[in-house]
Amino acid sequence: xxxxxxxxxxxxxxxxEVLLAMAQPMIHHRxxxxxALFIEVRSGLKRLFQTxxxxxxxxxxxxxxxxxxxxxxxxxxxxxxxIRAGKFGDRWVEICKAYGVNVVELAAPFGHSVPAARxxxxxxxxxxxxxxLTQHSESSTGVLHDVxxxxxxxxxxxxxxxxxxxxxxxxxxxxxxxxxxxxxxxGSQKGLMLPPGVAFCALGEKAWAxxxxxxxxxYYLNLAEERKxxxxxxxxxxxxxxxIVGLREVLRMIETEGLAxxxxxxxxxxRATRAGVEALGLELFAKATxxxxxxxxxxxxGVDSETIVAAYSKAHNITIAGGQxxxxxxxxxxxxxxxxxxxxxxIALSALEQVLAELGQPVDFGSSVRAAQKIFAExx
Numbered sequence: 001x002x003x004x005x006x007x008x009x010x011x012x013x014x015x016x017e018v019l020l021a022m023a024q025p026m027i028h029h030r031x032x033x034x035x036a037l038f039i040e041v042r043s044g045l046k047r048l049f050q051t052x053x054x055x056x057x058x059x060x061x062x063x064x065x066x067x068x069x070x071x072x073x074x075x076x077x078x079x080x081x082x083i084r085a086g087k088f089g090d091r092w093v094e095i096c097k098a099y100g101v102n103v104v105e106l107a108a109p110f111g112h113s114v115p116a117a118r119x120x121x122x123x124x125x126x127x128x129x130x131x132x133l134t135q136h137s138e139s140s141t142g143v144l145h146d147v148x149x150x151x152x153x154x155x156x157x158x159x160x161x162x163x164x165x166x167x168x169x170x171x172x173x174x175x176x177x178x179x180x181x182x183x184x185x186x187g188s189q190k191g192l193m194l195p196p197g198v199a200f201c202a203l204g205e206k207a208w209a210x211x212x213x214x215x216x217x218x219y220y221l222n223l224a225e226e227r228k229x230x231x232x233x234x235x236x237x238x239x240x241x242x243x244i245v246g247l248r249e250v251l252r253m254i255e256t257e258g259l260a261x262x263x264x265x266x267x268x269x270x271r272a273t274r275a276g277v278e279a280l281g282l283e284l285f286a287k288a289t290x291x292x293x294x295x296x297x298x299x300x301x302g303v304d305s306e307t308i309v310a311a312y313s314k315a316h317n318i319t320i321a322g323g324q325x326x327x328x329x330x331x332x333x334x335x336x337x338x339x340x341x342x343x344x345x346x347i348a349l350s351a352l353e354q355v356l357a358e359l360g361q362p363v364d365f366g367s368s369v370r371a372a373q374k375i376f377a378e379x380x
Contacts, residue, residue, distance in 0.1 A: 002317035007348050009139050009294035009321055009335035010167060011189035011196050014246070015253065018193060022246040029241055035233045037248055042233065044251030045200065048259070049184060050175040055202040056226045057247075059240045062166035062187030065199035067095050068221040069162050069185050072203075073131060073210040076100035080131045081122050083114045083150075087140035087324040088164060092133045099216050104129060110141050110327055111296075113288035116149030123153060130210070131160045137168035139190075140324045142286040142296030142333065144172060148179050155180035160206050166190060167293045169200075170254060171266045171337050176202060183207040188243055190293065191266075193250050193338040197240045266292040269336040269345050272375035276349040276368035277334075280356065285331050293337040296323075298330065300361055305332040311355040318351055342376050 006013050027033050045055035058064055074080065078101050082092045085108040096103050104126050106114045123129055132154055136147050147163055154161040160182035165174055169184075170191030176184050184202045188194040201223055203211065211224055220237065229236040254262055270292040274284060277297050285296035299305035309322040309332055323331035334348050349368040357363045 005316075005318040005344075005347060007312075007335050007344065008319050009190070009333050009337065010187075012191075012193060012335060012338040012340070014193055014195060015249075015339050017253075018246045018249045021249045022195075022242045024245065027241060027245075029235055029239050034241070037245065038233045038235075041244060041248050041251065042230070044248070044255065045202075048170060048251065048254065049200075049202045050259075051177045051184075051202055051204070053176070053202050053204050054227060054230050055200050056223055056230055057235070057239065057244065058199045058201065058221065058226070059197065059238065060199050060221075061196055062164070062185065062189075062199050063091065064221065065166075065185035065187065065201050066091060066164055068199075068201050068218075068223055069133075069183050070095050070099060070101065071214070071216040071218045071221060072201075072223045073160060073162070073183065073207055073214050074099070074101050075213070075215040078102065078130045079104060079126060079128045080133055081106055081119065081126065081129050083119075083132070083134035083145060084108070085113055085141065085143065085145070086110055086135065086138035087327075088135050088138055088166075090325065092135075092164070096133070101216075109287075111143065111285045111287045113143050113145050116146050116153060119150055120153050123157075123159065129159055131162050133162045133164075135164045135167075136174055137165070137172060137291040137293045139167035139291070139294055139333075140296075140327065141331075142284070142291050142294055144168070144289045144291040146289070147174065147181065151179040151181050154182070158206075160210055162207075167291070167337065170259075170262060171293045172291065173263050176204070180204075188247070191338050192247065193253075194243055194246050198243045198247065263292075265341075266337060268375065269340055269342070270295060272342070272345050272372035273334055273336055273349065275371040275375050276345070277352070279367040279371035280353065280363065285327075294333050294335045296331050296333045299332060300356070303359060303361070304329045307359060308332045308355055311358055312351060315358060316351045316354065318348070320348070345372055
């Protein structure tokens with residue numbers, strides 16, 4: 001028997017106390033019991049998003065929240081600038097084009113990012129741009145984009161900044177109000193340590209002003225209608241009740257650990273993973289600032305990364321992730337987000353040593369774990 005380990009960059013493991021909370025008998029969402037639950041959840045979400053704005057939970061995946069961000073703030077024929085440097089940058093482009101929104105692509109090779117200075121040049125050259133859309137953590141490449149720098153450019157202008165924080169919320173610092181980010185979307189199955197099924201949209205005042213003039217079609221994802229319900233501690237449509245119950249437990253766990261400590265833990269896990277990978281002579285795929293959510297690794301020369309993913313699964317009962325789109329076969333990705341701790345990294349790296357050896361690659365056994373342990377031994 002081999003114990004199963006989920007080490008993909010989402011969905012991620014769910015803590016046992018959260019699973020137990022979600023296993024409680026179902027409650028109805030139009031009751032005082034749910035109202036009390038949702039009051040606590042609303043407050044916790046504001047602290048997590050670091051905003052005074054209401055955070056709107058939606059019963060859908062993170063992509064649903066991305067679509068909601070577009071259809072609630074823009075109109076057909078509007079122009080937007082999209083940071084396109086990974087599979088999820090592609091998704092912003094695809095959503096916008098599906099609704100007749102004109103896209104100015106700020107493309108960078110996958111594994112790289114787009115400097116804020118280039119965004120500034122684009123905004124000067126394209127004065128009609130209504131919004132800048134970006135990922136914070138581009139989980140397909142393992143890169144962390146300069147959201148703070150982008151926000152400095154849009155703050156004080158009529159252009160809004162829309163950020164996909166699906167793989168960074170509760171993992172990397174993203175103070176929405178302090179940085180001046182106008183709209184943040186996220187999902188339940190990564191840093192929030194929950195099953196997939198709930199997404200989130202948080203809109204600041206500028207984004208809500210855009211919502212008043214947006215003419216794109218929307219019904220289920222009508223955020224203005226959702227907001228009317230949320231401020232009454234209700235949901236517009238049937239919510240994912242059990243996941244919201246689990247969310248209350250997650251928010252309590254994050255409060256206990258402290259948000260700053262959550263960020264430090266993820267940074268430590270990421271640095272240790274990167275050190276371990278490089279100790280094996282492997283190359284990190286991220287050439288820009290790496291994301292603390294996951295580590296994307298270039299496969300050794302002559303090796304299809306899908307064989308590494310398959311070997312993790314078949315030989316060791318560990319699920320990791322491969323490359324997406326044009327990166328398929330070239331990259332494998334190790335998640336270290338959410339319900340993750342030091343020895344999860346040790347397991348992932350020790351398994352990597354065995355997988356590489358099984359595939360005929362030269363391996364200095366113990367080198368990756370040794371490098372990671374040195375990071376963990378640091379005082380801070």
